[in-house]
Amino acid sequence: xxxxxxxxxxxxxxxxxxxxxxxxxxxxxxxxxxxxxxxxxxxxxxxxxxxxxxxxxxxxxxxxxxxxxxxxxxxxxxxxxxxxxxxxxxxxxxxxxxxxxxxxxxxxxxxxxxxxxxxxxxxxxxxxxxx
Numbered sequence: 840x841x842x843x844x845x846x847x848x849x850x851x852x853x854x855x856x857x858x859x860x861x862x863x864x865x866x867x868x869x870x871x872x873x874x875x876x877x878x879x880x881x882x883x884x885x886x887x888x889x890x891x892x893x894x895x896x897x898x899x900x901x902x903x904x905x906x907x908x909x910x911x912x913x914x915x916x917x918x919x920x921x922x923x924x925x926x927x928x929x930x931x932x933x934x935x936x937x938x939x940x941x942x943x944x945x946x947x948x949x950x951x952x953x954x955x956x957x958x959x960x961x962x963x964x965x966x967x968x969x970x
Contacts, residue, residue: 851867851868851869851870851875851938852895852896853866853867853870853893853894853895853896853938854866854867854893854894855867855877855891855892855893855894856891856892856894857889857890857891857892858889858890858891858892858902864894865877865878865879865880865918865919866878866918867893868922870938870939871939872927872935872939873926873927874905874908874924874925874926874927875905875924875925875927876922876923876924876925877922877923877925878913878917878918878919878921878922879910879919879920879921879922879923880919880920880921881920881921882910882912882920882921883907883910883921883923884907884910885907885908885909885910886906886907887906887907888904888905888906888907888928889904889905889907890902890903890904891903891904891905891925893938895937899937901930901934901937901938902930902934903927903928903929903930903934904927904928904929904930905925905926905927905928906925906926906928907923907924907925908923908924908925908926909923909924910922910923910924911923
């Protein structure tokens with residue numbers, strides 16, 4: 840089988856949950872700039888576009904839209920019944936950097952000014968890694 844990935848995959852300790860569902864978090868097997876492999880208790884139809892939430896161990900979250908490229912039944916001592924390959928369709932480069940544990944890319948001056956204002960605003964903050 841010919842390798843179709845443009846970016847190398849790396850192991851990760853993040854988990855995910857399908858957005859909008861009150862399902863348990865499942866582990867992400869590996870991740871790259873182009874997509875990720877996940878464990879799933881149920882088969883996910885190939886070609887389906889889904890919204891997904893990723894969670895870092897520190898409870899930071901990243902929201903993305905992904906397309907299911909493949910889904911296979913797991914074999915042996917697996918953490919779930921299925922494994923699925925997902926391709927990112929809607930996610931910012933900064934969010935991907937966050938998921939990969941890379942430093943965030945430089946942000947614009949207006950965004951810096953907004954961040955400074957929000958930092959001084961006494962509202963409850965969110966642990967969201969995305970912009």
